[in-house]
Amino acid sequence: MARIEVLLSDNEKSSLKHYCSSKGLTASCLIRSLLRQTSQEVANAGDFRELKTNKITVRLSSFNLSLLAQRAKSEGYVNQTNWASACILAKLHRSPILSVEEMQVLRESNRQLSAIGRNLNQIAKVLNIEFRESDKITKEMIEMLSHRIDKHKDKVYKLLDKNRTRWGVHHEPTTE
Structure with a gap:
Protein backbone atom coordinates (compact mmCIF):
# COMPACT_ATOMS: atom_id res chain seq x y z
CA MET A 1 0.00 0.00 0.00
CA ALA A 45 -11.21 1.43 -7.48
CA GLY A 46 -12.60 -1.94 -6.41
CA ASP A 47 -12.09 -1.46 -2.66
CA PHE A 48 -15.76 -2.17 -2.00
CA ARG A 49 -16.51 -5.67 -0.73
CA GLU A 50 -19.99 -7.19 -0.70
CA LEU A 51 -21.15 -8.63 2.60
CA LYS A 52 -21.69 -12.36 2.97
CA THR A 53 -24.41 -11.89 5.61
CA ASN A 54 -27.19 -9.41 6.33
CA LYS A 55 -25.26 -8.00 9.28
CA ARG A 94 -36.29 8.60 1.01
CA SER A 95 -39.42 7.77 2.97
CA PRO A 96 -40.17 7.77 6.69
CA ILE A 97 -39.98 4.61 8.79
CA LEU A 98 -42.45 4.10 11.65
CA SER A 99 -41.38 3.12 15.16
CA VAL A 100 -43.15 0.37 17.12
CA GLU A 101 -45.06 3.02 19.10
CA GLU A 102 -46.15 4.79 15.90
CA MET A 103 -47.30 1.49 14.41
CA GLN A 104 -49.42 0.88 17.53
CA VAL A 105 -50.95 4.36 17.18
CA LEU A 106 -51.84 3.63 13.55
CA ARG A 107 -53.33 0.24 14.49
CA GLU A 108 -55.47 2.00 17.09
CA SER A 109 -56.35 4.54 14.41
CA ASN A 110 -57.60 1.77 12.13
CA ARG A 111 -59.67 0.30 14.98
CA GLN A 112 -61.28 3.70 15.55
CA LEU A 113 -61.99 4.11 11.85
CA SER A 114 -63.63 0.68 11.82
CA ALA A 115 -65.82 1.69 14.78
CA ILE A 116 -66.78 4.90 12.99
CA GLY A 117 -67.65 2.88 9.88
CA ARG A 118 -69.90 0.58 11.93
CA ASN A 119 -71.61 3.63 13.46
CA LEU A 120 -72.23 5.08 10.01
CA ASN A 121 -73.73 1.77 8.83
CA GLN A 122 -76.08 1.73 11.84
CA ILE A 123 -77.12 5.33 11.12
CA ALA A 124 -77.78 4.51 7.46
CA LYS A 125 -79.91 1.48 8.42
CA VAL A 126 -81.99 3.51 10.87
CA LEU A 127 -82.51 6.30 8.35
CA ASN A 128 -83.51 3.82 5.63
CA ILE A 129 -85.89 1.84 7.84
CA GLU A 130 -87.45 4.50 10.05
CA PHE A 131 -86.85 7.70 8.12
CA ARG A 132 -90.13 9.45 9.00
CA GLU A 133 -90.32 8.51 12.64
CA SER A 134 -86.60 8.59 13.43
CA ASP A 135 -86.05 10.20 16.79
CA LYS A 136 -83.09 7.87 17.28
CA ILE A 137 -80.72 9.89 15.05
CA THR A 138 -80.20 13.50 16.03
CA LYS A 139 -78.17 16.35 14.64
CA GLU A 140 -76.00 16.26 17.77
CA MET A 141 -75.13 12.60 17.16
CA ILE A 142 -73.98 13.32 13.62
CA GLU A 143 -71.97 16.35 14.79
CA MET A 144 -70.35 14.20 17.49
CA LEU A 145 -69.39 11.63 14.87
CA SER A 146 -68.01 14.36 12.61
CA HIS A 147 -65.98 15.75 15.53
CA ARG A 148 -64.57 12.26 16.25
CA ILE A 149 -63.51 11.87 12.63
CA ASP A 150 -61.81 15.29 12.58
CA LYS A 151 -60.01 14.54 15.86
CA HIS A 152 -58.84 11.22 14.47
CA LYS A 153 -57.59 12.78 11.22
CA ASP A 154 -55.59 15.37 13.19
CA LYS A 155 -54.00 12.66 15.33
CA VAL A 156 -52.90 10.64 12.30
CA TYR A 157 -51.66 13.75 10.45
CA LYS A 158 -49.55 14.84 13.45
CA LEU A 159 -48.04 11.37 13.76
CA LEU A 160 -47.11 11.20 10.08
CA ASP A 161 -45.81 14.79 10.06
CA LYS A 162 -43.61 14.10 13.10
CA ASN A 163 -42.27 11.01 11.38
CA ARG A 164 -41.48 12.83 8.12
CA THR A 165 -39.73 15.60 10.05
CA ARG A 166 -37.65 13.12 12.05
CA TRP A 167 -36.26 11.48 8.93
CA GLY A 168 -35.94 14.70 6.94
CA VAL A 169 -38.40 13.54 4.30
CA HIS A 170 -39.89 16.59 2.62
CA HIS A 171 -43.58 16.61 1.94
CA GLU A 172 -46.27 18.96 0.77
CA PRO A 173 -48.77 19.79 3.52
CA THR A 174 -52.34 18.79 2.84
CA THR A 175 -55.01 21.45 2.45
CA GLU A 176 -57.53 19.66 4.65
Missing part, protein backbone atom coordinates in the same frame (compact mmCIF):
# COMPACT_ATOMS: atom_id res chain seq x y z
CA ALA A 2 1.32 3.46 -0.87
CA ARG A 3 2.11 5.99 1.81
CA ILE A 4 1.58 9.76 1.70
CA GLU A 5 3.00 12.21 4.20
CA VAL A 6 1.44 15.60 4.83
CA LEU A 7 3.05 18.43 6.76
CA LEU A 8 0.60 20.10 9.14
CA SER A 9 0.97 22.88 11.67
CA ASP A 10 0.47 21.93 15.31
CA ASN A 11 -2.93 23.66 15.23
CA GLU A 12 -4.02 21.79 12.07
CA LYS A 13 -2.88 18.46 13.50
CA SER A 14 -4.73 19.11 16.76
CA SER A 15 -7.89 20.07 14.88
CA LEU A 16 -7.64 16.96 12.71
CA LYS A 17 -7.19 14.68 15.74
CA HIS A 18 -10.12 16.31 17.54
CA TYR A 19 -12.40 16.02 14.49
CA CYS A 20 -11.44 12.39 13.86
CA SER A 21 -11.98 11.38 17.49
CA SER A 22 -15.40 13.08 17.53
CA LYS A 23 -16.37 11.08 14.43
CA GLY A 24 -14.80 7.84 15.64
CA LEU A 25 -12.39 7.73 12.67
CA THR A 26 -8.68 7.58 12.11
CA ALA A 27 -7.05 10.27 9.99
CA SER A 28 -6.36 7.65 7.30
CA CYS A 29 -10.03 6.60 7.16
CA LEU A 30 -11.13 10.23 6.93
CA ILE A 31 -8.75 10.94 4.05
CA ARG A 32 -9.81 7.77 2.20
CA SER A 33 -13.45 8.78 2.63
CA LEU A 34 -12.77 12.29 1.32
CA LEU A 35 -10.94 10.86 -1.69
CA ARG A 36 -13.85 8.53 -2.49
CA GLN A 37 -16.32 11.41 -2.24
CA THR A 38 -14.35 13.75 -4.48
CA SER A 39 -12.87 11.42 -7.09
CA GLN A 40 -14.91 8.97 -9.17
CA GLU A 41 -11.75 7.06 -10.13
CA VAL A 42 -10.91 6.40 -6.47
CA ALA A 43 -14.53 5.59 -5.62
CA ASN A 44 -14.65 2.86 -8.26
CA ILE A 56 -23.33 -4.73 9.18
CA THR A 57 -21.07 -3.59 12.00
CA VAL A 58 -20.73 0.14 12.63
CA ARG A 59 -18.07 1.53 14.93
CA LEU A 60 -18.91 4.73 16.81
CA SER A 61 -17.12 6.80 19.39
CA SER A 62 -18.52 6.56 22.93
CA PHE A 63 -19.94 10.06 22.57
CA ASN A 64 -21.76 9.27 19.31
CA LEU A 65 -23.00 5.93 20.65
CA SER A 66 -24.44 7.77 23.65
CA LEU A 67 -26.16 10.28 21.34
CA LEU A 68 -27.55 7.44 19.24
CA ALA A 69 -28.91 5.66 22.34
CA GLN A 70 -30.56 8.85 23.63
CA ARG A 71 -32.15 9.59 20.27
CA ALA A 72 -33.41 6.02 19.82
CA LYS A 73 -34.93 6.04 23.29
CA SER A 74 -36.53 9.48 22.89
CA GLU A 75 -38.11 8.44 19.59
CA GLY A 76 -39.62 5.28 21.05
CA TYR A 77 -37.33 2.66 19.55
CA VAL A 78 -36.67 -0.54 21.49
CA ASN A 79 -32.91 -0.37 20.91
CA GLN A 80 -30.18 1.45 19.00
CA THR A 81 -30.03 -1.19 16.26
CA ASN A 82 -33.69 -0.67 15.33
CA TRP A 83 -33.19 3.10 15.23
CA ALA A 84 -30.02 2.81 13.13
CA SER A 85 -31.78 0.43 10.70
CA ALA A 86 -34.74 2.82 10.42
CA CYS A 87 -32.38 5.74 9.84
CA ILE A 88 -30.54 3.91 7.07
CA LEU A 89 -33.78 2.74 5.42
CA ALA A 90 -35.31 6.22 5.61
CA LYS A 91 -32.26 7.68 3.88
CA LEU A 92 -32.00 4.84 1.37
CA HIS A 93 -35.68 4.88 0.32
